[in-house]
Amino acid sequence: MTQSKDILARRRWLMLAGASAITALVPTLGWSDDDEEEDGSDGGSNTAISPASTGLTGKLVVVGGGMAGVTAAKYLRLWGGSGLTITLVEPATTYVSNIMSNLVLNGSRTVTSLGYTHGNLGTKYGVNIVRAAVIGIDKAARVITLSDGSQLPYDRLVLAPGVEFEDAYGLTQTDYETRTPHAWRAGPQTQLLRDQLAAMPNGGTFVMTIPKAPYRCPPGPYERACLVADFLKTSKGAGSKVIVLDENTPADAANPYSAIQAEVHTFTQAFTSTHAGIIDYQSGVTGIQIDPATKAVSYTDRMGIAHSVSPQVVNPIPPHRATGSSATGWLAQAGLSNSANGKWAVVNVLSFESTATGAAGVHIIGDASQCGLPKAGHVANQEAKICADAIVRAMSGQQPDPAPVANSACYSPITATTASWLTAVYQVEGGAFKVANGGGVTAGAKPVEASGPSAENFKDMNTWFNALMGDSFA
Numbered sequence: 001m002t003q004s005k006d007i008l009a010r011r012r013w014l015m016l017a018g019a020s021a022i023t024a025l026v027p028t029l030g031w032s033d034d035d036e037e038e039d040g041s042d043g044g045s046n047t048a049i050s051p052a053s054t055g056l057t058g059k060l061v062v063v064g065g066g067m068a069g070v071t072a073a074k075y076l077r078l079w080g081g082s083g084l085t086i087t088l089v090e091p092a093t094t095y096v097s098n099i100m101s102n103l104v105l106n107g108s109r110t111v112t113s114l115g116y117t118h119g120n121l122g123t124k125y126g127v128n129i130v131r132a133a134v135i136g137i138d139k140a141a142r143v144i145t146l147s148d149g150s151q152l153p154y155d156r157l158v159l160a161p162g163v164e165f166e167d168a169y170g171l172t173q174t175d176y177e178t179r180t181p182h183a184w185r186a187g188p189q190t191q192l193l194r195d196q197l198a199a200m201p202n203g204g205t206f207v208m209t210i211p212k213a214p215y216r217c218p219p220g221p222y223e224r225a226c227l228v229a230d231f232l233k234t235s236k237g238a239g240s241k242v243i244v245l246d247e248n249t250p251a252d253a254a255n256p257y258s259a260i261q262a263e264v265h266t267f268t269q270a271f272t273s274t275h276a277g278i279i280d281y282q283s284g285v286t287g288i289q290i291d292p293a294t295k296a297v298s299y300t301d302r303m304g305i306a307h308s309v310s311p312q313v314v315n316p317i318p319p320h321r322a323t324g325s326s327a328t329g330w331l332a333q334a335g336l337s338n339s340a341n342g343k344w345a346v347v348n349v350l351s352f353e354s355t356a357t358g359a360a361g362v363h364i365i366g367d368a369s370q371c372g373l374p375k376a377g378h379v380a381n382q383e384a385k386i387c388a389d390a391i392v393r394a395m396s397g398q399q400p401d402p403a404p405v406a407n408s409a410c411y412s413p414i415t416a417t418t419a420s421w422l423t424a425v426y427q428v429e430g431g432a433f434k435v436a437n438g439g440g441v442t443a444g445a446k447p448v449e450a451s452g453p454s455a456e457n458f459k460d461m462n463t464w465f466n467a468l469m470g471d472s473f474a
């Protein structure tokens with residue numbers, strides 16, 4: 001590993017070049033089912049770039065080809081230059097975007113339309129793609145073990161494995177896959193849930209659950225409730241019901257909607273006005289039990305009263321944790337899921353390097369990390385860039401940026417044609433990212449949300465989504 005005096009100047013130039021390239025590439029970004037080439041690349045936009053020769057060398061391994069991992073691999077090449085050996089370890093040949101996947105449930109999109117390949121990482125950015133899963137990490141030897149039995153050494157390791165789902169409410173992983181899908185990782189379960197919704201009788205009942213925070217995509221479950229309600233009332237009649245069982249407790253005991261984890265104003269309006277009479281929102285729910293065979297659901301409401309319902313479709317979103325952080329999981333075995341409850345990887349927010357003992361050179365980004373930022377795809381993309389910047393600086397003998405800034409932006413469809421939005425800027429204070437307000441961190445600062453859903457926002461949502469996916473995968 002060597003240093004170069006002009007690396008920062010070159011990197012600044014590359015950032016600008018990268019930014020214009022993103023704009024230029026967005027229109028040609030291919031979904032995996034329409035204009036994908038047979039080699040898995042995206043047709044027309046996969047010309048190899050010519051990264052600068054920065055003088056940096058070393059082995060960088062990125063684990064996980066989702067929102068965080070692909071962005072990290074791409075920007076490590078753009079900012080780190082041609083001398084780095086960058087390898088992405090990801091078992092799946094196609095990544096299915098969770099973002100927009102709720103629109104599969106009302107028939108607006110298909111699962112295949114949300115597929116992205118890793119072709120550009122290989123052909124454009126010279127990243128080696130290894131089709132395997134990580135099953136072990138030896139931090140002292142700086143080597144990882146893969147599911148195919150091989151081993152891969154690293155100088156720096158970036159882990160972006162997302163989340164896994166706990167067995168909850170009396171359900172198993174097989175139940176999620178075959179009869180009571182959570183569909184909180186887009187793919188076959190999303191299609192199963194869509195099929196179950198399409199087959200519901202007129203005036204049927206749908207029950208969904210929301211786990212206690214932190215969970216992936218704070219507004220996502222409420223967005224799902226809205227889209228399912230919109231679909232059922234237009235396709236299955238006004239007698240349809242969507243029962244939302246939220247395990248989060250209201251911040252204000254007198255207001256049940258104050259348990260909503262994001263866009264409180266928007267979703268309160270949606271539940272009490274737009275979808276009134278269809279959505280029955282219950283917060284502070286405990287003791288949820290689901291029979292996977294009969295789909296009967298029992299729970300206790302926040303007043304302590306027991307209920308049972310017999311819906312046709314049940315959509316449990318179970319509590320989750322960083323992938324590999326079960327007691328026997330590879331992340332836990334390596335001592336990297338070091339939050340108080342053992343479910344998340346605590347990181348230094350300036351570099352996303354793990355704070356676990358003996359974990360120098362191991363960085364953890366995306367939903368698996370604990371850093372004060374929400375678990376969201378837009379945020380995962382931002383974390384990847386802060387991490388890539390810090391790694392390049394460290395390899396150049398420099399300190400990380402002492403004041404990184406991250407942005408969260410998110411659109412939430414409320415009906416098949418309208419959407420709302422949420423945005424926030426985050427700055428570091430006291431070792432964690434916190435919401436900034438008017439140019440600095442302010443106690444009690446909150447993300448900003450749209451005044452209401454609109455068709456214009458829905459249009460902007462597609463622009464935002466294509467730009468984000470282009471920045472990550474193209």
Ligand SMILES: Cc1cc2nc3c(=O)[nH]c(=O)nc-3n(C[C@H](O)[C@H](O)[C@H](O)COP(=O)(O)OP(=O)(O)OC[C@H]3O[C@@H](n4cnc5c(N)ncnc54)[C@H](O)[C@@H]3O)c2cc1C
Pocket residue numbers: 063064065066067068069089090091092095097098099100101102132133134135160161162163183184185186216217220323365366367368375376377378379380409410411
């Ligand atoms: C319904 C829904 C809607 C959403 N909507 C939005 C939205 O509108 N806006 C937004 O910003 N976010 C949204 N999100 C959240 C967003 O999808 C996630 O926050 C984001 O995908 C996290 O990125 P990640 O890279 O950490 O994880 P992922 O994108 O899940 O990627 C993890 C990758 O790691 C791989 N992997 C796992 N284990 C291993 C292993 N052992 N070895 C190698 N690879 C491994 C997986 O195969 C996967 O490809 C939504 C989520 C859902 C469920």
